[in-house]
Amino acid sequence: MSGKHTIPAVDKSLKLLQVLAEASEPMTSAQLARKLEITPSTCYRILQTLVGRDWLRGTSNGAFTFSAGMFPLLKPLSDYQKLFESLGAPLRSMVDQTGLTAKISVKQGDVASTVYRVESPRPLSPSFKVGGSFSLAYGSSGACLMAELADEEVDRILSECSSEIWAYQKPEDVWARIRSVRDTGVCLDCGMYQPSVYGLSVSVHNRDQRGFAALSLIGWANDFTEDKLESLKQSLIECAERCTATLGEKAVA
Incomplete structure (x- = not known):
């Protein structure tokens, strides 16, 4: 920050x-x-x-x-969680269609936090817990959440990253993902966060067409081969549009 x-x-x-x-x-x-x-x-x-x-x-x-004095502060968070739970139907439909794990992430400071997920029905698949967070410099969801930021703010976030974030990637890789979101609306991460885990993300927009959250499909490398990629992108875009419609006036950036 x-x-x-x-x-x-x-x-x-x-x-x-x-x-x-x-x-x-x-x-x-x-x-x-x-x-x-x-x-x-x-x-x-x-x-x-x-x-x-x-x-x-x-x-x-x-x-x-x-302590118990924190309880009054949690009521708005409960309402916030219910907002994302309302997206369960479109996410479950996409998971049934693709067989991959789906998750919704939002920007909180300089990290991306998972606020809702639907697990893959497959016995072995990547999993991300609700409430888990990681640097915006990681993954396709981080790129979606940074795509609307000014370049100067992105540079600041990247300059303050710890050395471990650059174990499998360089700042140029992050910028490439951000440009992909800005140019095409979709971003693929080929294991830059966890080498065996791939992710494909798009932005969920609010009523003003600003990015409100990132919607991602998560799987293994062989789930995102070239022959499958276009179909996955289309499923993700259609789901994001359904999410935007479901959120309506309740979504604010």
Whole structure:
């Protein structure tokens, strides 16, 4: 996230909440300070502020986890999830037709987050959990979500990526996927995120024809051979159009 027009203390607090949300168990103040690379005193003050709001609570072993004060904040998220669950019918139809896993991703800061999925009926297929997130620099869905950004913003996101993101790709590969979305509306990722996992994505648009989310089909390399690609693209485009129609006025970028 760009530091321009942001408040550092708020940014650190939100990052702390994100780290706790992604952790498999409660974390101590010392663990959080190391993870966030902030001073112990700063971490302590953030924690005490959040405990005071009843957003966090201390555990018996000195760690911290979420508290009941967070519940009122979750109501809009529940409505948001219901919005994407309304897309279940068109996604299930596409999965039945293609045999591949389908997922919806949205941009959250500098990451793409999976908000809805329909699993492939096949016994062995790639799987992505709802709530999982990864850098926008990865995959076809990230390219769809960045395609509407200004080039300067894309450059910033790529410049702030960790070295592990470039294990199987270069920045030029990301730009090639973005140009594919801008030029053709469709993007294919040939294992740049996970070498054996391929993805094909298009944008789901809102009423103003702006990209609202990314719709993806996920499978193995042999699912996206040249003889199958055009049919998959057509299925994906038709499903995205149905999603846009279903969302109607409820979709906002």
